[in-house]
Amino acid sequence: xxxxxxxxxxIFGVLFVSIFLITLGAIISKVEPQMTVPxxxxxxxxxxxxxxxxxxxxxxxxxxxxxxxxxxxxVLVRIDSPGGAVxxxxxxxxxxxxxxxELQKPVVASVMTMAxxxxxxxxxxxxxxxxxxxxxxxxxxxxMQFANLKDLYKWAKVxxxxxxxxxxxxxxxxxxxxxxDERELFSEMLDEVHTQFxxxxxxxxxxxxxxxxxxxDGRVFSGExxxxxxxxxxxxxYEDALRIIGELSxxxxxxxxxxxxxxxxxILEVLAESKTNNYIENAMTKILKLRLTGQPMxxxxxxxxx
Numbered sequence: 001x002x003x004x005x006x007x008x009x010x011i012f013g014v015l016f017v018s019i020f021l022i023t024l025g026a027i028i029s030k031v032e033p034q035m036t037v038p039x040x041x042x043x044x045x046x047x048x049x050x051x052x053x054x055x056x057x058x059x060x061x062x063x064x065x066x067x068x069x070x071x072x073x074x075v076l077v078r079i080d081s082p083g084g085a086v087x088x089x090x091x092x093x094x095x096x097x098x099x100x101x102e103l104q105k106p107v108v109a110s111v112m113t114m115a116x117x118x119x120x121x122x123x124x125x126x127x128x129x130x131x132x133x134x135x136x137x138x139x140x141x142x143x144m145q146f147a148n149l150k151d152l153y154k155w156a157k158v159x160x161x162x163x164x165x166x167x168x169x170x171x172x173x174x175x176x177x178x179x180x181d182e183r184e185l186f187s188e189m190l191d192e193v194h195t196q197f198x199x200x201x202x203x204x205x206x207x208x209x210x211x212x213x214x215x216x217d218g219r220v221f222s223g224e225x226x227x228x229x230x231x232x233x234x235x236x237x238y239e240d241a242l243r244i245i246g247e248l249s250x251x252x253x254x255x256x257x258x259x260x261x262x263x264x265x266x267i268l269e270v271l272a273e274s275k276t277n278n279y280i281e282n283a284m285t286k287i288l289k290l291r292l293t294g295q296p297m298x299x300x301x302x303x304x305x306x
Contacts, residue, residue: 039071043258044245047077049092052299053084053118056091062260063092067099072258074106074249075099076241077126082300083117083139086193089298093200096125106248110241111135111232116220118298120231121197124204127248129232130241131223137231139300140197141218142190149174193296205230220300 045066049059066072077096083089096107109115109126114136123129131137153160153175160175171182194216202212207230215221215229226232234240246255 037261039066039069039258041256042071042073042251043256044242044249044251045072045075046257046259047075048259049077049079049081049119049122051081053081053088053092053122056088060091060095063095063099066258066260067103067105072105073251073255074108074245076245076257077107077109077122078112078238079109079115079119079123080112081116081119081122082114083119083121083298085118086142086296086298089118089121090196092122093125096122097204100125100127106245108241108245108248110236110238111137111223112238114220114300116300117141119300121200121298124201126204128234128241128244129226130234130236130244131226131232132237133222133224133235135223135226136220136300137223137226138215138220139218139298140201140212140216142194142197142296142298143218144186144190144296146172146178147174148177150176190296197298201231207231 045063047059047063063075067075075096099105100107107126109123109129111123111129111131112135115123115129115131116136116139120137120139162170162173162175164170168182168185170176171185172178198212198216201207201216202209205212211229215231221229221231223232223235227235236244242255242257243253246253249255
């Protein structure tokens with residue numbers, strides 16, 4: 001009994017200290033905001049767009065803050081993303097487009113492993129897209145997923161009740177089948193969002209409508225194919241992209257580079273670095289999939305188990 005109590009107190013103590021440190025870190029990060037680092041020379045702003053596009057707050061904060069600095073003569077975006085939520089992807093696209101049109105500064109996208117769906121949406125805002133030959137690109141489409149747990153609730157003897165103000169207020173609910181008119185409603189919405197994507201590609205890449213329509217069925221293609229079809233400008237590495245943005249900005253082919261300082265890790269990043277990394281990663285993947293259920297996504301097929 002005494003051994004059990006000691007183990008319990010030990011576990012409780014570890015949890016208490018962990019919660020205290022995380023809370024303290026959160027308070028400090030709120031009190032002491034991210035500092036703006038001075039830029040001493042004319043430089044190219046290098047931004048990293050990695051992973052699933054969901055929370056773009058830090059990315060957009062750095063992009064808008066530093067891109068308007070007079071020492072920044074151009075922006076190079078390194079993209080390695082399967083896409084993500086519609087709104088955040090469109091926000092990045094719009095801000096990169098604004099930098100080109102309003103600030104009159106060149107933007108180049110350098111694609112690493114992939115720039116699919118929402119990642120590609122962001123890329124088409126650039127003056128030029130430089131990609132590796134084996135990079136995965138495209139996936140121009142929209143997807144929504146829903147779960148029908150009606151039989152599971154029945155098996156678990158759980159009754160669900162709903163009080164609503166209209167026929168469509170619980171559309172996509174997991175406790176019943178989806179009606180044909182609801183499917184039609186969601187399909188119309190997806191078509192609208194899909195059209196927004198295709199229009200961005202046509203305008204950004206200066207491609208004919210028939211070409212974009214043909215390849216806007218969600219398929220992915222290699223970087224080499226993307227260049228041949230006009231969805232990217234040329235094959236090359238990050239260094240090649242850096243030379244291009246340097247020349248476009250007037251800084252030469254070996255421009256000075258400025259990278260924003262990293263933001264303080266949030267609670268999920270802190271936990272992800274612990275010994276329980278695999279467990280937390282799996283749990284967060286499940287939570288993420290639940291969060292995105294019923295939400296239109298610009299994301300590559302297979303990403304996050306979709």
